[in-house]
Amino acid sequence: MRVRLIAAGAAVVVMGLGVSASAATARGHALEGDWGGMVGFHHATVGKGYWFSCPPLRNTSDLPVEVLKAELLGAPAHWRTGEFRAARRSDTHGTTLAAYDASFVEDPDLARDYSKEPVRIAPGEESPIYYLVRAEVVTSPVSGEAEGCRVTYRTGNRIHSQVLPSAFEVRAGD
Numbered sequence: 001m002r003v004r005l006i007a008a009g010a011a012v013v014v015m016g017l018g019v020s021a022s023a024a025t026a027r028g029h030a031l032e033g034d035w036g037g038m039v040g041f042h043h044a045t046v047g048k049g050y051w052f053s054c055p056p057l058r059n060t061s062d063l064p065v066e067v068l069k070a071e072l073l074g075a076p077a078h079w080r081t082g083e084f085r086a087a088r089r090s091d092t093h094g095t096t097l098a099a100y101d102a103s104f105v106e107d108p109d110l111a112r113d114y115s116k117e118p119v120r121i122a123p124g125e126e127s128p129i130y131y132l133v134r135a136e137v138v139t140s141p142v143s144g145e146a147e148g149c150r151v152t153y154r155t156g157n158r159i160h161s162q163v164l165p166s167a168f169e170v171r172a173g174d
Contacts, residue, residue, distance in 0.1 A: 028160030030061035031121075031151060039097050040169035046137050049101035051085070052168040054131040054149035056095060059121040066118035066154045070131035073163060074147030079170070081146075083134040095130050118154065134161035135170065142172040 027047040033055030041050050052072065060064050083103070089095055092109045099156060104110050114129050121127045146168040152161050 007061045024072050025152065025159045025161045028151075028162035030059055030063070030065050030155060030160065031153065031162050031164065032058040032060045033164045035166050038167040038169055040171065041098060042171045043173050044137060044142050044170040045172075046140060046142060049083075049134050049136045050170055051099040051101075051103070051132040051134050052146070052166070053095055054098045054133060054151065055164050055166055056089075057121060057127040057128055057151065057164075059125055059127075061155070062123050063155045064123060065121050065124050065126070065160075067129075067131070068118055068152045068154060068159070069115070070133055070152075071150040072133040072135055072168070073150045074138060074145075075135055076144035078137060078139045078141070079144060079146070080136040080138050081134065084115055085110075085113045085132045085134075086119060086129045087132065088112070088114060089130060095120065096132070099132060101134075113139075117153055134167070137170060142170060 007079065035055050039052050044050060054070050057067065070084045075081045087096065087110055091112065096110065099110065115131070119127060119129045131149065131151070135146065148166045149164045150161055151164060
């Protein structure tokens with residue numbers, strides 16, 4: 001009987017470890033990035049896609065991070081969001097602050113998407129890869145603002161989510 005209790009106790013401990021080591025996302029603090037200004041489109045219309053660049057990512061921690069995705073944060077309800085891409089600064093001759101859907105077809109420097117695999121950033125380094133997040137205005141009013149980028153990344157076996165402040169706007173016209 002004692003053997004069964006020990007085995008049952010070990011199974012509960014192992015199962016408990018599995019739960020605590022699950023895919024729960026922790027609030028991150030390893031990345032630094034802030035534009036300090038507004039990136040926007042004027043003369044926007046319903047049905048078109050607008051891409052905003054998240055701030056450049058610098059790993060301020062002592063551990064390497066692997067960036068998994070970026071999301072537009074705080075977008076109005078009349079914007080469709082969720083898509084993201086990643087570009088290499090050396091390919092695009094710097095950071096493209098904003099782009100249209102057509103930019104990824106017309107500009108060969110933006111053609112390669114690095115978001116399909118995790119992007120590794122060494123401790124204390126700035127990533128050569130930057131992220132762009134998409135917004136599509138689906139209904140009027142066209143005008144609106146979003147407040148930043150949420151970046152999801154991994155350190156070791158842990159997943160983190162961190163908000164980087166940025167200001168994005170789409171306007172119907174001046």
